[in-house]
Amino acid sequence: MRSMNTSLTTTSERLEANKAKLRVEVPEASLKPALDAAYRRWSNEIRVPGFRKGKVPRQLIDQRVGPEAIREEALRDALPDLYVSALESEELEAIAPPEIEVVSFESGVPIVFEATVDLRPEVVLPEYSGITVEAPSSELRDEDLKDQLDRLRDRFAELETIGRAARKGDFVVIDLKGYRGEELVEGVSAPDLLHEIGSGQGPPKLDDEVEGSKPGDIMKFTDTVGEGTGEPAGSGATSDGPQETMEVSFTVLVKEVKAKKLPELDDEFAANVGEFETLDELKDDLRQRLGEYQRQVAEQQVRNLVLERFVEAAELKAPERLVDDEVKHRMEHVEQDLASAGMTLEQYAEQTGSTELEVRSEVREQAAQSVKAELLLEEVVRRADIKVDDEDLGREIAYLSAQTNTEPGELTKELASSGRLRGLVADIMRRKALDYVVEQVNVVGLEPQTETIDDSAEDDESHEQQQEQGEN
Known part of the structure; x- marks a missing residue:
């Protein structure tokens, strides 16, 4: 395929189903903005007697630095934008940084470079109607209430x-x-x-x-x-x-x-635990809170099961490049956690009755499932036209600011300056996409939500679980 725009000419060749090679030809004049910027930087950095900072002529910069070094610096700066323009010309969507090789960079002739690109695979969503999930029971048992009362007695012992x-x-x-x-x-x-x-x-x-x-x-x-x-x-x-x-x-x-x-289970104990006049009032309060908590746990388990079934039902192979990156990221966390516990990966494998290879294989399998889930949910976002509005983002930042004891405004600036705001928006989108999928598939046995007393701790825990699910 061959495309042209006002500044570059591109051709693309499919190497594999999800990989292509771009060949890009750029007129030398297109390098001028980056070349000017490189000379301005050097003019401010080098010191030449008789010239003020930023006023050093190009001829003297060439003598000190070398014109070819300046051109190479300008090309390094220009390549990212040139590569993005080439992708747009060829209507390709990359999912990972490219491997770029400069083929021709001689003065007086067009610049030519090639980029090997990992492409987003074609994602076909499974039929929602073909997915059925049975919700776990959220019924509060007498044993659950007794266990909670025993824990309270132990706390006040x-x-x-x-x-x-x-x-x-x-x-x-x-x-x-x-x-x-x-x-x-x-x-x-x-x-x-x-x-x-x-x-x-x-x-x-x-x-x-x-x-x-x-x-x-x-x-x-x-x-x-x-x-x-x-x-x-x-x-x-x-x-x-x-x-x-x-x-x-x-x-x-x-x-x-x-x-x-242990204190006796009586009205006096109920009064010590909280503002309850009788033991029955305490039990009623615990039933309500435990019931709401178990309903939230059941809903979260349903989300996990739906995502698992959704991924299983999709005929999609996770791109190796994305899986490799995810494995690297996960293994770094595993090894950091083990180091904090004073263990090596080898010791952990021995303690769990496995081998390092088995641990790495398990991490790779989890990474592949995570990549597939992310690609599927991103496709749901496109198909269902899911958006993140200011209210969604504000709610997320308010939650994070409360967790980190940071002012929402300061946190927003920090996220924006560090480039993490876009990732946060993507996480919210994926969670909303999973909400949409849960609504579309067949969920059997999930009790409808009922109005209960406000409990911010439970709300935070549910939100935290959904955050982890969006990351995984």
Whole structure:
């Protein structure tokens, strides 16, 4: 295919279904704006006696820098816009940065460059009517209410000293001392430490050592801990990588054993929990809040299931270039998270009973599904003519500003200056596209939303889940 506009001539050749090679011929005169800008920059940067800043003649710049170096700099600056113009001339839509090769760049003749371009694949949306999703139950069970009441009782429990031996879930007041040789190690020692048995806090062997103990008991043991922390080896990391470990000899003196005393479930407990006159009022409030929360969870699960079925139903192969980029992005996050936990990818794979190759393969599969989902939702945006208006963007920025404790105006400026505002708009579009898909497919068993008390925490959690889904 051959196209021409006022400044360039283009031809394109399909290499594969979703890849093309562009050949672009540009008149040398089209480089003049970029060439002028390059000379202006150098005129402001170099110092020549007798000439003010910005007034250095081109001849002197050529002597200092070299005319070919200036031309090459101008071409580097001009290529992005020339490439975009060539795409528009050929009516091609790229999905990744191109591989550009300059074929001809001699003075006095047209500039010629070639660009190998990954193209957006043709996306055919599956039939909405052929997708059926069964919504999980959002019914509140008696066990759910009981569990919530038990958690409230545990939160308001008091500790009382007991005479029996310590059990898992009890608390002990101990003097913990760690030694290396004769020297007391700071950071792993603490007097009058209140420790919950089974919490996994402190030296790894501590829970086993104090379980079954009584006041006055003294235990001695050697353990491996993170250097300077007293936490289990591998529970943290330094800026340079996995945390260093050390062997420490511990002495533990048990001073008291305490157990939780749970409050009775009565009207007095309800009054302590909140502004409730009776236990029945507390239960009614919990039922309403838990019911609304479970309905939101069910709706989010439906969204996840719909997106999964939508991707499965589409006959679409994720472009390798996009998958490679997504894998790189995800693996960077995985390795950063593991480093924060003091682990390497190899250690994580061993701990989970897999191999590094299996971990990377799983990440690649997830990345491919994510790329397919993104392409499908972007096509839904086009077909359904979905827009993001000022209200949508304002609501999103208000949410993010509340999460980051930043003024909405400042956050908007920061997003715009960093180039992230466009990405935020794209995320909102994809979420609205998924809303549209959920409305079109067959969802069985989803209870309609009912009016409930306002609960901003629940609204924020639902919004956060949808944000993560839009990113994934």
